[in-house]
Amino acid sequence: MKAHFPGRAYCLVADLTVIDVSVSDEQAKMLATLGLAASIVYAHCVIEDSRGRFLSGDWVKSSYGVSFTPGCLFETQNTVYVLMRGGRRLGADLEFILSLR
Template structure:
């Protein structure tokens, strides 16, 4: 699905341009390994960070579970340290636990490293999970 299709599917929400890292692959891998020792990582490009549009009760449940209401969708995997995904695959994360420096999107099992430019947008969970 291309970017325009995703924006159209989101309805009237406005996408915001976001910036990940422009660092070299080696520098990024060194940083993610130092910052998150032993945790699998996945380098991604052409990505979207979706903020789930939740009620206050739903948001309270998300926070009490130790999550942020953020889900990552990336059109292109560059590298996955555990070889779960192949270069060129798409990936959708589980809910975020921490989002550091606009670059490191951490879930329970993986740190996704956001490369280059991407987008952020608020959307319903139904819309977010309708992608692939």
Template sequence: MNLARLAQLVDGHGEPVNGCDLPPDDAQALAHTRFPNLSTCLVRDWTILDLETTSDEMEALRDRGLEPVMVYALNVVFDSRGRFNAGDWVRSSFQLSFEDNGFFLTKNTLYVLLGKGARQRITVSDLISLQ
């Protein structure tokens, strides 16, 4: 990945997307009420990444109930399982579902996307560069 492409990914370029407008404590309480059995991770400075896939890759993901979509966030606010510290960056696993109020669900975690973010397409090689 070249530096210009990396800058686009981490600087929030892409289609603007609204996330959860609640303060973090209220967002955490709502997440726990709606999804009591899931770990939650509240994040800021996030981008939804639509992974460019082949039809075979797409089919393999969808057979597992997943979409080729991930979240990349530069700022973890809170992680209920303590996997990440405040201020860490995180990249989610593949999307199970996404709700307009900023709730991005994977098989193991509900990511609460706080504030405004972006959405953009990403290649597999770009994705690998984010590790």
């Protein structure tokens, strides 16, 4: 992990969903200019967080992604999420995303 993403925080997660957020064309263009995609990871179970931000067993909701390797990695500007098990993918609107806790 450290060899491929030196200096980057990583978070091992399970029981997760990659969510493609429904955004307007204008919002999608704005995100693209920032190098972001309208997708996030929501995980019910943190296994390990390299910077100790989350405890084992906590849930986590990421910020927008910058890259995604299905079944393997989801990268945001700050963190590389290692997708361990129980993954699925779905679409949702922004209001739903904001309600996740």
